[in-house]
Every structure is written in structure tokens, then in C-alpha cells.
Amino acid sequence: MAGPLHVITAFESVPQRAADAVRLAGRIGRILSASPGVVRVTLLQRLHRPDQLEIVSGWESEDAYERARNSPALVAARHDMEELLASPIDDRLHHTLPEAVPRASDDL
Numbered sequence: 001m002a003g004p005l006h007v008i009t010a011f012e013s014v015p016q017r018a019a020d021a022v023r024l025a026g027r028i029g030r031i032l033s034a035s036p037g038v039v040r041v042t043l044l045q046r047l048h049r050p051d052q053l054e055i056v057s058g059w060e061s062e063d064a065y066e067r068a069r070n071s072p073a074l075v076a077a078r079h080d081m082e083e084l085l086a087s088p089i090d091d092r093l094h095h096t097l098p099e100a101v102p103r104a105s106d107d108l
Contacts, residue, residue: 003095004039005059010090011052017084018051024081025053031074032057037064051086062093 009028013021025043032055033041039058046052059065068074069091078089 002061005062005065006094006096007055007057007059007065008092008094009055009057010092011054011081012086013051013053013084014086015051021051021053021081021084024077024084025055028074028077028081029055031071031077032068035064035068035071035074037061038068065093 011021011025022045029041029043032038037060039060040056041058042056044054044056046054057065059068082089
């Protein structure tokens with residue numbers, strides 16, 4: 001499916017390395033933000049679980065994301081991040097559904 005792509009990348013660090021993981025997630029976010037075809041990048045940290053981070057990014061296309069994902073700088077940063085993690089990096093790629101999400105006032 002062509003069109004915009006939304007990516008949720010989840011990281012769960014070893015608890016005692018959470019601060020290091022936050023710094024590296026910021027580095028990854030900056031690399032993504034500078035990539036051609038990126039629309040937005042947001043870094044999230046789970047409430048009451050500082051060891052769980054997510055980067056939500058929007059892309060003009062899957063090709064733009066794949067080019068960024070395979071860039072040497074991002075490959076190196078993700079490799080550095082893997083050393084801090086309790087589980088593998090989880091990339092979830094999504095496309096927008098053609099139907100609008102109904103508002104609470106809409107009949108379902």
C-alpha cells in the first residue's frame with residue numbers, strides 16, 4: 001500500500017540503564033528528524049516505567065522510512081541501543097485507514 005507510513009519503535013531497557021537509553025533514544029530521534037521524507041518524530045516514555053520508550057514517527061512513504069532505517073548513522077545508533085535493552089527493538093509499521101475514526105457523538 002502506497003502513501004504515508006506511521007512507525008512505532010519500542011525500546012525496553014534494562015532498568016538500571018534507563019537514563020542511557022533515554023539519551024540514545026534522543027540521538028535516534030534526532031537522526032530520524034533529519035532524514036528526508038520524515039513528517040514528524042515524537043519520543044515517548046511510559047508513565048511509571050522509565051525503562052520503556054517509544055519513538056513515533058510519520059513518513060511520506062515506506063521507501064523514505066526504509067532509506068532512513070538503513071542509513072549508517074541510524075544503524076550504528078540502533079546497535080548501540082541494543083546493548084542497553086532487555087528485549088529486542090520492536091518496529092511496528094502502520095498505514096492510515098481510509099475511513100475516518102468516528103467521533104464519540106457519531107452513531108456506531
